[in-house]
Amino acid sequence: MTLRAIKYDNNNLEILDQLLLPAQSKYIQVKGVEDGWKVINKMQVRGAPAIAIVGCLSLAVEVRNEKYDSKKQMRQEIEGKLNYLVSSRPTAVNMKIAAEDLIDFANRLSNDETLDLNAMKSIFLKTIEDMLAKDIADNTAIGDFGAREILKRLTGDGLVRILTHCNTGSLATAGYGTALGVIRTLHSMKRLEHVYCTETRPYNQGARLTAYELVHDKIPATLIVDSMVAAVMKHRNISAVVVGADRVAANGDTANKIGTYQIAVLAKYHGVPFYIAAPFTSIDMSIQSGDHIVIEERPDREMTHVGEHRIAAKGISCWNPAFDVTPAALIAGIITEKGVFRPEQLKEQYLLLNH
Ligand SMILES: CSC[C@H]1O[C@H](OP(=O)(O)O)[C@H](O)[C@@H]1O
Secondary structure (H helix, E strand, O other): OOOOOEEEEOOEEEEEOOOOOOOOOOEEEEOOHHHHHHHHHOOOOOOHHHHHHHHHHHHHHHHHHOOOOOHHHHHHHHHHHHHHHHOOOOOOOHHHHHHHHHHHHHHHHHHOOOOOHHHHHHHHHHHHHHHHHHHHHHHHHHHHHHHHHHHOOOOOOOOEEEEEOOOOOOOOOOOOOOHHHHHHHHHHOOOEEEEEEEOOOOOOHHHHHHHHHHHHOOOOEEEEOHHHHHHHHHHOOOOEEEEOOOEEEOOOOEEEEOOHHHHHHHHHHHOOOEEEEOOHHHEEOOOOOHHHOOOOEOOOHHHHEEOOEEOOOOOOOOOOEOEEEEOHHHOOEEEEOOEEEOHHHHHHHHHHHOO
């Protein structure tokens, strides 16, 4: 069983085709930005951090092989290709933030008269390649902060039961994961009794990907259908819900996989603390609330078919938003690599710590 969503060495980029999991573990090569856009848009690779990393590495593959006439030409091409990659999926903010940062960085390199074209290229490429290790470091920090936050609510050395939605593990990041990283850390501390993962219709990230990761790591877990969340909260003494994020707004409203919002409402009703686990690269301070987050709508076929098998009546109309927005009022804390913040603290702490 393979858990590396992304393989990159010697300028060769491959992604694990997640459309084939769990039945088949197959890597496909990404030869440049066009390929990068396609594998992200088709969700062969998905997950906010993984989208940004694969998008930027697909640019790195091209930049390394390209012959530029000048630093200015290189900067112009970088900007155009990054803006194209941002269009591959609209809701997760990580690709947009990475693009803005790299365009700004390329501008600064281009204007630095102490650097020639080759020096600019190698510094730029190194910056992209460093994203892989930084994401893993961020995720292990999220795991530590999140585990401590959940355990501090307990007396003694009790065990916890966690519910999670969608996939936020090694298959959604460069490794370890965000919400699933918190689960991994609790497991490593021997404080995790059980995980309940939802199947996460219609793409089934939970059944196909999270279950795959939990089985791989031998973490005690039960797959539930999305409609079972209320019953599990009523009967299984859930200690906390931890989910990922595609875009966190300045006030803490959070866009995440469709179905997250209703889980948060159920958690509030059952008195279960509901946490978002996300790196600072998923926080969008340019928007004040979740009302301004664009929600991607995906093809009807992802609802009407499982693979090639039709499960919905021909002719029925469908609505297939890939995400929904959980209001900050339902969120107990946002677990990041720099600490755990209540939604009302987020903006101040982000501006203080984001450097
Ligand atoms: C750490 S992954 C964040 C986020 O991405 C997933 O969406 P998708 O599978 O459509 O890319 C899901 O919403 C995760 O919570």
